[in-house]
Amino acid sequence: MRNKQTDPRVVFLFVLLLSSGAALTRQALPMIPLLCSAALAAVLAKAPFGQLLRRLRGLWATILAVAALQALLSGDLARGLLAGACVLERLLILLLAGALLAGYPGHVLVQAMLQLRAPYQLAYMVSLGLRFFPQFSESFRDSLAALQLRGVEPRRLKPRARLKLYTYLLLPTIVSGVNGARKLAMAMELRGFGAYPRRSAYAPLHMRRGDWLAFAGVLLWAAGMAVLVIFVGINYPIG
Amino acid sequence: MIIEARALFYEYPQTGFCLRDVSFTIAAGEAVALAGRNGSGKSTCAKLLCGLLKQKSGAVLFDGEDAAQWPLGRRGRKIGYLFQEPSRQLFAPTALEDLTFAPILNGMPPQEAGRRAEALLARFELSHIAQQGTYTLSRGEQQRLALCGLLMQEPAALALDEPTTGLDARRRDILLETIRECRRGGTSILLITHDSAFARQCAERELRLENGVLHAE
Numbered sequence: 353m354r355n356k357q358t359d360p361r362v363v364f365l366f367v368l369l370l371s372s373g374a375a376l377t378r379q380a381l382p383m384i385p386l387l388c389s390a391a392l393a394a395v396l397a398k399a400p401f402g403q404l405l406r407r408l409r410g411l412w413a414t415i416l417a418v419a420a421l422q423a424l425l426s427g428d429l430a431r432g433l434l435a436g437a438c439v440l441e442r443l444l445i446l447l448l449a450g451a452l453l454a455g456y457p458g459h460v461l462v463q464a465m466l467q468l469r470a471p472y473q474l475a476y477m478v479s480l481g482l483r484f485f486p487q488f489s490e491s492f493r494d495s496l497a498a499l500q501l502r503g504v505e506p507r508r509l510k511p512r513a514r515l516k517l518y519t520y521l522l523l524p525t526i527v528s529g530v531n532g533a534r535k536l537a538m539a540m541e542l543r544g545f546g547a548y549p550r551r552s553a554y555a556p557l558h559m560r561r562g563d564w565l566a567f568a569g570v571l572l573w574a575a576g577m578a579v580l581v582i583f584v585g586i587n588y589p590i591g
Numbered sequence: 592m593i594i595e596a597r598a599l600f601y602e603y604p605q606t607g608f609c610l611r612d613v614s615f616t617i618a619a620g621e622a623v624a625l626a627g628r629n630g631s632g633k634s635t636c637a638k639l640l641c642g643l644l645k646q647k648s649g650a651v652l653f654d655g656e657d658a659a660q661w662p663l664g665r666r667g668r669k670i671g672y673l674f675q676e677p678s679r680q681l682f683a684p685t686a687l688e689d690l691t692f693a694p695i696l697n698g699m700p701p702q703e704a705g706r707r708a709e710a711l712l713a714r715f716e717l718s719h720i721a722q723q724g725t726y727t728l729s730r731g732e733q734q735r736l737a738l739c740g741l742l743m744q745e746p747a748a749l750a751l752d753e754p755t756t757g758l759d760a761r762r763r764d765i766l767l768e769t770i771r772e773c774r775r776g777g778t779s780i781l782l783i784t785h786d787s788a789f790a791r792q793c794a795e796r797e798l799r800l801e802n803g804v805l806h807a808e
Contacts, residue, residue, distance in 0.1 A: 494679050498674065504664050520692060
């Protein structure tokens, strides 16, 4: 049974609008209200944003490098820095949107997608795909550790040898990912997945009063945000 | 090399499972079997020795030196760890390359690495798969190849996690003889296995873990 969390379909709508807004907005300043909204929603929903940040800590250097590259490639430094800020803001918004969904158990998200009329094979594939990411990173970490246990210290190697070393990591990671997916697919088919065109649900979702209010709130927020972003974008075309 | 685990404590944050106050010593050339039910903490204990997990308290000492600050690569040159799932420790496209790449990266001349690899493949009856893809091998072949990979660096100790899984009687005997040979050369062995007959043949001492607590030495 679902607890007092907002219906995931409302969150799906919010995430869709939020990420579309982040993708369409091209300036750093108008992106700020979107970022604030995402952060506020994450706080209100007690989304596991910190956990997500910790999991992605290995990627921060890359994210900052992408932002710095944006800044350098645009020629004008001030404009470049704003472009870099824009990239960072967009990434943060997408991460916060992801964190909002990460607070729900996988089966609830699948159920929400099904009730949004998504084909159930597709809904399950998405949920399983999401579950594969942590497995993939775990497999990469294990392989790196196993590689080091062969007596290799990456920090001591020359850049070329280190590059060669990292190419060795791809093989076990990809193979274990593909093998895992194949085994899972076989196990699911053996349990009758996809045998019938329709399926029943053990715990269907029901919109409650609070969910309808949240739904209306999301629509109002989207309308207000569109006006605000366009207004700021036209009147303060910074970045 | 003498390995000493001193009052090791580790807790898995997700499950809350704890390994508590685990202490034991393995002398040079000694083989010790670590027994216990599934989930009793045997692999956790081996991973702590090898540095794959970091203990919350306690220490792992190699010849009296605390290994807490050692990089994994340095620890790997002292103790080789055979994973329960061998495919995770095979890296190169072919079996021969898998054995030679790490020593070559560490500065061994390629000819010597090749010679040593071929000798190991022959000892484990794997010569016929030298140029075969590592991921096309059977589990037993992968297990033996992963063990060859560890032996390539001639570690002073070996932690073997369920090494008999997937091995037929003949290959099991080869493994037993290899372990005995390693011991004669002074290599210490930590053997994790449910195969009590194999444990008795290999090791003179058995440690038993129950719910993360070491019960008898």
